[in-house]
Amino acid sequence: MVSRHSAGARRIPPSSSERISLMPRLARSVENVPHSRIRELAEIAMSMDGVLRLYFGESNLPTPDYIKQAAIRALRDGFTFYTENAGLPSLRRAIAENYRRLHSVDLDPLSEIVVTASGVQALNMGIRCALDPGDQALVLTPAWPNGASSVMLANAAVCQVPHPLSGQRYRIDFEALEAARSPRTRLLIYTSPSNPLGWVATQEDQRRLLDFARRHDLWLLADEVYDRLFYAGARLGDPVPSILRLATRDDAVMVVHSFSKSYCMTGWRVGWLVARRDLAAKATQLNEFIISHAPSFAQKAGETALAEGEGPLVEMLERLKRNRDLCLDSLSGIPGVTVPRPDGAFYLFPRIQGLADSFAFCKRLLEETRVGLAPGVAFGAGGEGSVRICYAAERSILEPAMERLTKFLRGSAA
Numbered sequence: 001m002v003s004r005h006s007a008g009a010r011r012i013p014p015s016s017s018e019r020i021s022l023m024p025r026l027a028r029s030v031e032n033v034p035h036s037r038i039r040e041l042a043e044i045a046m047s048m049d050g051v052l053r054l055y056f057g058e059s060n061l062p063t064p065d066y067i068k069q070a071a072i073r074a075l076r077d078g079f080t081f082y083t084e085n086a087g088l089p090s091l092r093r094a095i096a097e098n099y100r101r102l103h104s105v106d107l108d109p110l111s112e113i114v115v116t117a118s119g120v121q122a123l124n125m126g127i128r129c130a131l132d133p134g135d136q137a138l139v140l141t142p143a144w145p146n147g148a149s150s151v152m153l154a155n156a157a158v159c160q161v162p163h164p165l166s167g168q169r170y171r172i173d174f175e176a177l178e179a180a181r182s183p184r185t186r187l188l189i190y191t192s193p194s195n196p197l198g199w200v201a202t203q204e205d206q207r208r209l210l211d212f213a214r215r216h217d218l219w220l221l222a223d224e225v226y227d228r229l230f231y232a233g234a235r236l237g238d239p240v241p242s243i244l245r246l247a248t249r250d251d252a253v254m255v256v257h258s259f260s261k262s263y264c265m266t267g268w269r270v271g272w273l274v275a276r277r278d279l280a281a282k283a284t285q286l287n288e289f290i291i292s293h294a295p296s297f298a299q300k301a302g303e304t305a306l307a308e309g310e311g312p313l314v315e316m317l318e319r320l321k322r323n324r325d326l327c328l329d330s331l332s333g334i335p336g337v338t339v340p341r342p343d344g345a346f347y348l349f350p351r352i353q354g355l356a357d358s359f360a361f362c363k364r365l366l367e368e369t370r371v372g373l374a375p376g377v378a379f380g381a382g383g384e385g386s387v388r389i390c391y392a393a394e395r396s397i398l399e400p401a402m403e404r405l406t407k408f409l410r411g412s413a414a
């Protein structure tokens with residue numbers, strides 16, 4: 001054995017079995033985190049040519065030019081240095097102003113908002129601040145897997161509580177939530193609008209979730225990254241009402257948000273966390289050790305997105321709504337396929353009768369038709385038996401993809 005370090009005391013070399021037992025292993029908390037099955041499917045797809053990609057949660061539209069120009073201006077204006085751990089005060093003020101305008105919620109930008117380097121970092125940070133090793137988090141599923149994986153990274157346990165489908169609408173199973181809670185439970189995570197369901201919590205749902213969290217002394221984490229992608233408001237552009245409308249500033253509530261989805265900024269990595277002051281202060285402090293802060297010029301571009309983004313957002317929503325309806329129409333009437341009409345986000349989650357292995361189904365679909373979807377199994381309890389279609393793609397991709405998918409489904413049913 002060649003030592004990298006020749007100095008120091010000479011030791012007798014260990015036998016091979018000793019060598020293995022002395023070898024440091026990876027931490028169990030990281031070894032146990034499962035791979036993303038969406039990514040697994042995507043990696044097969046990326047090795048193939050001509051795939052119509054509907055597996056990731058993003059459109060193929062570039063970030064709008066007014067946002068790119070804002071980033072270029074910011075670079076020219078010198079936003080190339082470190083910023084505050086909680087993000088630029090000007091961006092935090094813009095986010096607070098946005099909550100005032102959209103939700104009539106009053107937030108203190110300096111103590112209740114932390115800018116993060118993406119929604120997923122906000123999610124990870126919020127979870128990290130709420131859980132100790134050995135605690136348990138309840139997660140409403142099917143859900144984007146990153147919440148549950150972040151719980152595992154915090155050395156805590158995940159208990160998934162599936163949304164049952166009643167007729168054409170998903171709902172929350174409050175009895176199952178009560179039954180799943182244990183003395184170790186410290187956190188409840190839900191996503192509205194939901195990825196992958198497109199389901200949107202009603203105000204009554206939110207009231208009951210808040211009541212459940214208050215009664216059992218839990219943190220309530222609401223992932224609201226899709227709140228602007230809502231098709232059932234009085235007007236397109238009206239957001240899904242935030243849980244912050246119901247919570248007081250002393251409630252143990254956190255909201256995770258992001259610029260990625262509403263402004264086509266997935267690659268920019270900017271998001272935010274709204275939380276009770278003590279948690280926001282701790283998240284700010286921890287940011288120093290994790291990412292320090294989101295990129296300075298990207299934060300400035302985020303400010304412009306909030307200030308000038310309403311018109312382009314409504315145009316995008318009109319396009320997304322038409323896409324949703326196209327996909328719903330193409331799937332309607334296919335024997336054995338049930339697809340609840342989603343009110344938010346940009347996903348359909350059709351359930352396919354008799355489907356027991358959604359990964360194998362998606363792989364076969366990919367190989368035989370070059371259409372890439374995300375397997376329902378990737379989204380945890382309640383997800384197997386379905387597939388997720390992201391309908392944010394351009395029509396030139398979506399239309400042929402839906403044609404091939406429906407043909408494949410009719411062929412499989414025959």
Ligand SMILES: Cc1ncc(COP(=O)(O)O)c(C=O)c1O
Pocket residue numbers: 057118119120121123144191194195223225257258259260266269270271
């Ligand atoms: C439910 C949900 N939350 C959070 C995110 C994180 O978005 P980002 O990290 O790009 O800001 C996503 C992205 O797909 C999501 O679907």
